[in-house]
Amino acid sequence: MRETLIKEALEARKMAYVPYSHFMVGAALLTKEGRIYHGCNIENAAYGPTNCAERTAFFKAVSEGERAFAAIAVAGAPEGEEITGYAAPCGVCRQVMAEFCRPDSFEIIVAKSPEDYYVKTLEELLPENFGPANLK
Numbered sequence: 001m002r003e004t005l006i007k008e009a010l011e012a013r014k015m016a017y018v019p020y021s022h023f024m025v026g027a028a029l030l031t032k033e034g035r036i037y038h039g040c041n042i043e044n045a046a047y048g049p050t051n052c053a054e055r056t057a058f059f060k061a062v063s064e065g066e067r068a069f070a071a072i073a074v075a076g077a078p079e080g081e082e083i084t085g086y087a088a089p090c091g092v093c094r095q096v097m098a099e100f101c102r103p104d105s106f107e108i109i110v111a112k113s114p115e116d117y118y119v120k121t122l123e124e125l126l127p128e129n130f131g132p133a134n135l136k
């Protein structure tokens with residue numbers, strides 16, 4: 001399943017809109033029921049409105065009614081180059097994950113290819129997070 005999710009993220013990456021950074025990112029988000037939502041980064045001339053690939057996938061899924069997620073695969077690299085480095089999710093995307101995902105079980109798959117990746121839980125990438133539980 002991880003390999004499939006990485007392939008989907010690499011496909012999603014092709015849609016990245018990156019006229020400013022020229023850094024293309026793709027994400028594939030797996031729901032607990034087995035559906036996959038895709039995301040790419042979408043940049044903006046005012047820079048601030050730029051949306052990361054991970055958040056694009058999350059916001060698409062949540063806006064379609066999804067609330068339960070199992071894993072996300074992410075791959076990023078400069079336009080026109082081989083993927084030679086890992087691109088882990090930024091802090092803002094980790095915080096968005098913390099809103100919807102269980103820190104101990106949600107898997108973040110950071111990939112160069114379906115053969116070359118590592119997996120971390122959200123807890124590992126965002127320890128001691130501030131989340132929905134704080135506002136209960």
Ligand SMILES: O=c1ccn([C@H]2C[C@H](O)[C@@H](CO)O2)c(=O)[nH]1
Pocket residue numbers: 018021023024025040041042043050051052053054076087088089090093
């Ligand atoms: O986890 C990340 C980190 C960065 N980006 C995007 C934002 C911007 O368009 C480009 C360079 O930061 O990469 C993502 O999509 N995901």
